[in-house]
Amino acid sequence: MMLWERHSYVIVAIMSIKFAQIREACYKQIMDKLQPIRGMKDLFLADAAAQQHIINTCYNVAAKYNFHHAVTPILEKTAVFSRTLGDSSDVVNKEMYSFEDKSGDNVTLRPEFTASIARAFISEGLQQNVPLKCISNGPLFRYERPQKGRQRQFHQINCEWLGTAGPMVDIEMIQMAWDMLNALGINHVELQLNTLGDAATRQAHKAALVDYFERFKQDLSADSQTRLQHNPLRILDSKDAKDQDIAKEAPLLLDYLTNEAALFWNQLQATLHDLNIPHTHNHQIVRGLDYYTHTVFEFVGKSDDLGSQNTLLAGGRYDELIQQMGGPPTPAIGFAMGIERLALMLNECAIKAPHAVIIPIGDTMTACLKLATKLRAATQHVELIHGGGNLGKKLKKADKLNAEYAYIMGEDELANNHVIKRHLATGAQEEITL
Ligand code: HAM
Numbered sequence: 001m002m003l004w005e006r007h008s009y010v011i012v013a014i015m016s017i018k019f020a021q022i023r024e025a026c027y028k029q030i031m032d033k034l035q036p037i038r039g040m041k042d043l044f045l046a047d048a049a050a051q052q053h054i055i056n057t058c059y060n061v062a063a064k065y066n067f068h069h070a071v072t073p074i075l076e077k078t079a080v081f082s083r084t085l086g087d088s089s090d091v092v093n094k095e096m097y098s099f100e101d102k103s104g105d106n107v108t109l110r111p112e113f114t115a116s117i118a119r120a121f122i123s124e125g126l127q128q129n130v131p132l133k134c135i136s137n138g139p140l141f142r143y144e145r146p147q148k149g150r151q152r153q154f155h156q157i158n159c160e161w162l163g164t165a166g167p168m169v170d171i172e173m174i175q176m177a178w179d180m181l182n183a184l185g186i187n188h189v190e191l192q193l194n195t196l197g198d199a200a201t202r203q204a205h206k207a208a209l210v211d212y213f214e215r216f217k218q219d220l221s222a223d224s225q226t227r228l229q230h231n232p233l234r235i236l237d238s239k240d241a242k243d244q245d246i247a248k249e250a251p252l253l254l255d256y257l258t259n260e261a262a263l264f265w266n267q268l269q270a271t272l273h274d275l276n277i278p279h280t281h282n283h284q285i286v287r288g289l290d291y292y293t294h295t296v297f298e299f300v301g302k303s304d305d306l307g308s309q310n311t312l313l314a315g316g317r318y319d320e321l322i323q324q325m326g327g328p329p330t331p332a333i334g335f336a337m338g339i340e341r342l343a344l345m346l347n348e349c350a351i352k353a354p355h356a357v358i359i360p361i362g363d364t365m366t367a368c369l370k371l372a373t374k375l376r377a378a379t380q381h382v383e384l385i386h387g388g389g390n391l392g393k394k395l396k397k398a399d400k401l402n403a404e405y406a407y408i409m410g411e412d413e414l415a416n417n418h419v420i421k422r423h424l425a426t427g428a429q430e431e432i433t434l
Contacts, residue, residue, distance in 0.1 A: 037153075039153065054184060067161075069136070072117060080116060081110070081111060089234075115321075118325055147308070148306070149310075149344060158335075159173070159176065159336070162332040186345045191299055194296050194297070219242055235247060253283075293320055295333070298311050315335025354403045355403065355405065359394045359407065364413075419432060
């Protein structure tokens with residue numbers, strides 16, 4: 001080989017190494033950019049198993065209360081939420097993922113289920129089906145500051161009961177919520193509740209709150225000064241230390257309850273007491289969404305695993321919402337639980353191991369596919385091992401999957417219409433007829 005030929009080989013080799021390095025660096029740069037969006041998570045294996053376990057458990061409890069699965073679209077016209085959740089709510093003001101679609105309509109990725117269910121109740125003519133008791137689950141979107149237990153895409157299990165009035169329905173809803181948490185083994189929880197009374201109660205209380213907070217207007221946070229105009233009740237919910245200090249002496253809604261609202265609240269509390277349902281009264285629960293009337297409640301987790309986002313489940317009565325949205329007067333109550341927050345309180349949720357692993361050795365794949373079909377038809381969970389490798393390597397894979405049995409099929413076994421069934425924990429094996 002001439003010297004110049006040898007040089008050109010070396011140059012080509014160096015160039016191809018350099019080229020591979022540049023290509024790898026480019027891929028890495030692209031992949032670095034292709035992370036999930038901030039506040040949104042991928043769920044696989046144990047995390048996904050925990051979510052599925054929570055959904056299945058809650059649906060089993062809901063079925064005992066005769067609740068049925070309901071589905072609404074993830075995307076709704078923006079007005080569904082902006083008109084119902086309240087223009088002073090953080091969800092509407094700051095957190096909605098809203099955009100114009102290709103036909104120029106303003107649409108929003110749902111930040112919660114309740115308004116969508118109320119919209120569907122009216123647009124699907126579901127009045128004929130009251131009482132309508134429905135359970136839903138799925139993703140929701142709020143542009144919040146992500147932290148432990150708070151995401152921008154999160155998941156809820158949401159239950160609504162439309163069409164029945166009175167505090168005894170509230171009791172059943174609260175019982176169902178307790179049953180769901182108990183079925184999940186989540187016990188370190190406190191039920192806190194409050195009343196927001198009826199429309200007349202809130203009007204009288206609002207006037208008293210405006211009077212009171214006007215006196216401290218200069219000292220209130222900017223957010224609370226805005227709330228003073230639109231919804232002074234929300235000042236009681238403020239996280240600002242100075243607002244909280246001022247709010248301590250604010251007029252209590254309880255002092256403005258109409259006779260009807262007081263009767264509702266007293267009956268609710270007396271029945272909770274009679275049924276030994278543990279609860280505490282928390283005046284500060286006013287909820288961040290504007291549609292609530294009478295009973296509002298939150299289940300607060302008492303575990304360090306939750307951090308500051310410790311409300312696991314929240315809800316309340318919303319007797320006026322459906323009429324406000326243009327439907328017939330329809331009393332209603334509901335609650336939603338954050339699946340991610342529940343998952344933080346669950347013990348590690350193991351992913352389900354297959355009953356059996358089938359190991360083909362040599363040219364036996366077709367027979368193994370037939371065996372897998374038979375076992376699956378007999379409700380077994382089966383993993384068929386694909387690809388090369390010797391028996392030892394494939395048995396290691398089977399062990400890693402935590403399966404109970406391996407079915408090993410070599411060409412000799414197939415010729416005799418047999419398969420070896422091996423108990424993976426003990427290594428004991430027997431030959432069985434296919
Ligand atoms: P909410 O209080 O806005 O109420 O949310 C209910 C639950 O969803 C919270 O207690 C929490 O567990 C979970 N959650 C809320 N935001 C996030 C987030 N950014 N990240 C993770 N989890 C979150 C409602 O949504 C009402 N629609 C409940 C209702 C149903 N009221 C009547 N019917």
